[in-house]
Amino acid sequence: MADLPELTVQGWGPSGDRVATVAAREGATAPDDGVLELAPDSGDGLPRAARALLARELGWTPRPTPPVPVRDIRLAPSRLPADARARFVALLGEDAVLDDRHARLGHAGGKSYLDLLRRRGGDASDAPDAVLLPDGTEQVAALLRTCGELGVVVVPFGGGTSVVGGLAGTDADDRPVVAVDLRRMAGVRGLDVPSALVTVGPGMRGPALEEALAADGLTLGHLPQSWEFATLGGYAATRSAGQSSTGVGRFDDLVAGLTLATPSGVLELGNPPASAAGPDLLGLALGSEGTLGVITELRLRVRPRPRSSQYEGWSFRSWAAGLAALQRLARHDLLPDVVRLSDPDETRVSLRQSGGLGARVLRGTLRARRRGAGCLLVVGWEGLPTIVRARRSAASSVLRDGGAVRLGSRVGRSWVRHRFAAPYLRDRLLDNGLLVETLETAATWSALPGVYDAVRRALRGALTGPGRRPLVMTHVSHGYPTGASLYLTVLADRDDDLPIQQWLTAKRAATDALLAAGGTLTHHHGVGADHRPWLAQEIGPLGVDVLRSVKQRLDPQGICNPGVLLPD
Numbered sequence: 001m002a003d004l005p006e007l008t009v010q011g012w013g014p015s016g017d018r019v020a021t022v023a024a025r026e027g028a029t030a031p032d033d034g035v036l037e038l039a040p041d042s043g044d045g046l047p048r049a050a051r052a053l054l055a056r057e058l059g060w061t062p063r064p065t066p067p068v069p070v071r072d073i074r075l076a077p078s079r080l081p082a083d084a085r086a087r088f089v090a091l092l093g094e095d096a097v098l099d100d101r102h103a104r105l106g107h108a109g110g111k112s113y114l115d116l117l118r119r120r121g122g123d124a125s126d127a128p129d130a131v132l133l134p135d136g137t138e139q140v141a142a143l144l145r146t147c148g149e150l151g152v153v154v155v156p157f158g159g160g161t162s163v164v165g166g167l168a169g170t171d172a173d174d175r176p177v178v179a180v181d182l183r184r185m186a187g188v189r190g191l192d193v194p195s196a197l198v199t200v201g202p203g204m205r206g207p208a209l210e211e212a213l214a215a216d217g218l219t220l221g222h223l224p225q226s227w228e229f230a231t232l233g234g235y236a237a238t239r240s241a242g243q244s245s246t247g248v249g250r251f252d253d254l255v256a257g258l259t260l261a262t263p264s265g266v267l268e269l270g271n272p273p274a275s276a277a278g279p280d281l282l283g284l285a286l287g288s289e290g291t292l293g294v295i296t297e298l299r300l301r302v303r304p305r306p307r308s309s310q311y312e313g314w315s316f317r318s319w320a321a322g323l324a325a326l327q328r329l330a331r332h333d334l335l336p337d338v339v340r341l342s343d344p345d346e347t348r349v350s351l352r353q354s355g356g357l358g359a360r361v362l363r364g365t366l367r368a369r370r371r372g373a374g375c376l377l378v379v380g381w382e383g384l385p386t387i388v389r390a391r392r393s394a395a396s397s398v399l400r401d402g403g404a405v406r407l408g409s410r411v412g413r414s415w416v417r418h419r420f421a422a423p424y425l426r427d428r429l430l431d432n433g434l435l436v437e438t439l440e441t442a443a444t445w446s447a448l449p450g451v452y453d454a455v456r457r458a459l460r461g462a463l464t465g466p467g468r469r470p471l472v473m474t475h476v477s478h479g480y481p482t483g484a485s486l487y488l489t490v491l492a493d494r495d496d497d498l499p500i501q502q503w504l505t506a507k508r509a510a511t512d513a514l515l516a517a518g519g520t521l522t523h524h525h526g527v528g529a530d531h532r533p534w535l536a537q538e539i540g541p542l543g544v545d546v547l548r549s550v551k552q553r554l555d556p557q558g559i560c561n562p563g564v565l566l567p568d
């Protein structure tokens with residue numbers, strides 16, 4: 001649709017452009033407080049301070065590694081038989097069946113480092129054979145029946161932001177593949193204000209929903225870093241978590257009900273406010289990653305827009321002290337809505353790559369208090385002013401008791417301003433010979449330190465070579481009474497000859513290590529194609545069999561996203 005900017009094929013941001021949309025808007029309107037600004041450009045698109053710092057830390061030689069021009073990306077001819085195409089046109093209309101180069105390229109895979117490497121290198125072998133644009137549950141249900149008869153594989157497509165190979169479209173039987181893009185099913189279909197429930201189409205994006213809810217003083221409050229492009233259906237299909245999920249809950253907590261169209265029929269799942277009618281089948285659809293069918297409608301829990309939002313920074317002397325304080329906050333039900341505790345590596349890099357007077361003052365303050373970089377904690381409280389004040393005051397005492405020093409609201413404002421910017425910076429790092437990827441997990445408070453050590457050791461072991469070492473930066477991104485999630489960003493000098501193997505080796509080592517230490521395979525990115533070899537380790541072979549049986553009942557021809565979630 002015209003009002004939905006498309007994601008660029010080889011990176012992040014609107015098609016044909018590399019300028020942040022929300023990030024730029026927030027930057028343009030925020031007060032210029034001079035804190036933690038990215039330092040000026042060094043001419044190759046990289047902030048000067050970041051370039052020098054990374055070259056020193058990684059043993060990296062900055063060099064231009066631009067993507068091939070989009071027109072040179074290789075795309076095999078569509079394998080969709082003419083009679084199948086005609087059946088789709090009869091069902092959906094000519095303008096809803098796209099098999100041109102632009103449409104197929106725009107639906108090739110997701111946005112992981114490996115996806116981007118492939119597309120930047122001119123490889124779009126994971127592009128679907130056609131893109132279909134249904135406009136309602138009945139059309140989707142009919143489409144799935146037709147695909148079952150024709151033996152055509154269906155990959156539901158939301159925003160295309162999967163980072164775990166969720167859109168890889170692989171099929172052991174090599175059948176033709178269609179991407180079912182849900183952009184025509186993108187509106188608000190009903191708002192029940194007394195019950196705080198909104199009914200939406202799965203192709204709707206977060207910014208549009210927030211705009212629609214604002215008129216009634218409501219918000220969903222789900223803000224992942226991919227918020228500009230990801231869809232509500234995609235969040236449900238992957239069990240996403242957002243920046244305020246510690247407070248408002250993960251996306252699965254926000255889904256009160258949904259409609260799932262499957263090749264065997266349509267399921268209406270969830271019964272708010274609560275039901276005890278047997279096991280919760282809604283849980284089967286959440287995280288199903290398109291393997292059981294297509295989510296065609298969602299009923300979401302919304303809340304009043306916060307009248308007060310307070311974000312601020314704190315500093316701990318050590319990672320262990322920071323974790324202990326968060327654990328204490330969790331035990332007393334005092335966790336803020338936003339919790340982001342950076343380890344010493346992440347803190348050091350974010351402080352050093354920042355320019356501006358405010359950043360220099362902050363560095364001076366930390367040095368004067370003999371903290372060096374320490375560990376930075378960004379916290380945020382959102383809600384009614386009186387409640388925010390009370391929660392913040394109680395939590396502040398716990399933080400101070402835990403040895404934290406308050407750095408103030410400038411740090412919080414700076415985090416808000418830059419919170420959608422990292423994926424744009426990633427493109428610039430990729431243009432200059434770097435490996436850049438993220439991974440995530442979660443563990444109980446008792447297992448968390450061991451998981452942190454194990455995964456960092458594994459990544460360092462796999463990515464260290466003569467004169468080269470990786471930078472592994474970690475933060476706690478969501479807190480729970482029982483534990484927390486860890487989010488890791490990995491930077492290393494790219495192996496120009498074997499870049500894909502370089503990351504696959506590191507990812508394998510990291511995943512083995514975090515599972516052995518008691519972490520979960522994924523806290524919020526999902527399983528996709530990339531994590532499926534390890535699923536049985538997390539849920540057991542019997543658990544995998546249960547999922548297979550459900551899939552067999554709902555999708556007997558195995559046409560629904562067969563390349564993801566379930567191991568071969």
Ligand SMILES: Cc1cc2nc3c(=O)[nH]c(=O)nc-3n(C[C@H](O)[C@H](O)[C@H](O)COP(=O)(O)OP(=O)(O)OC[C@H]3O[C@@H](n4cnc5c(N)ncnc54)[C@H](O)[C@@H]3O)c2cc1C
Pocket residue numbers: 012110111112155156157158159160161162163166167182202223224225226229230231232233234235236237238239240241242243288289290291293294295296423524525526561564
């Ligand atoms: C830069 C960046 C930042 C990110 N930050 C976060 C973050 O902060 N938190 C987080 O949780 N994730 C994050 N992600 C990952 C990604 O955005 C999420 O997994 C998101 O939920 C995917 O939504 P989408 O609409 O893009 O889905 P897609 O990528 O299009 O699809 C993801 C999977 O869900 C299936 N699917 C999509 N829509 C439907 C549907 N209607 N019915 C059935 N199946 C469907 C697809 O087949 C696929 O398997 C990030 C990704 C990027 C690239």
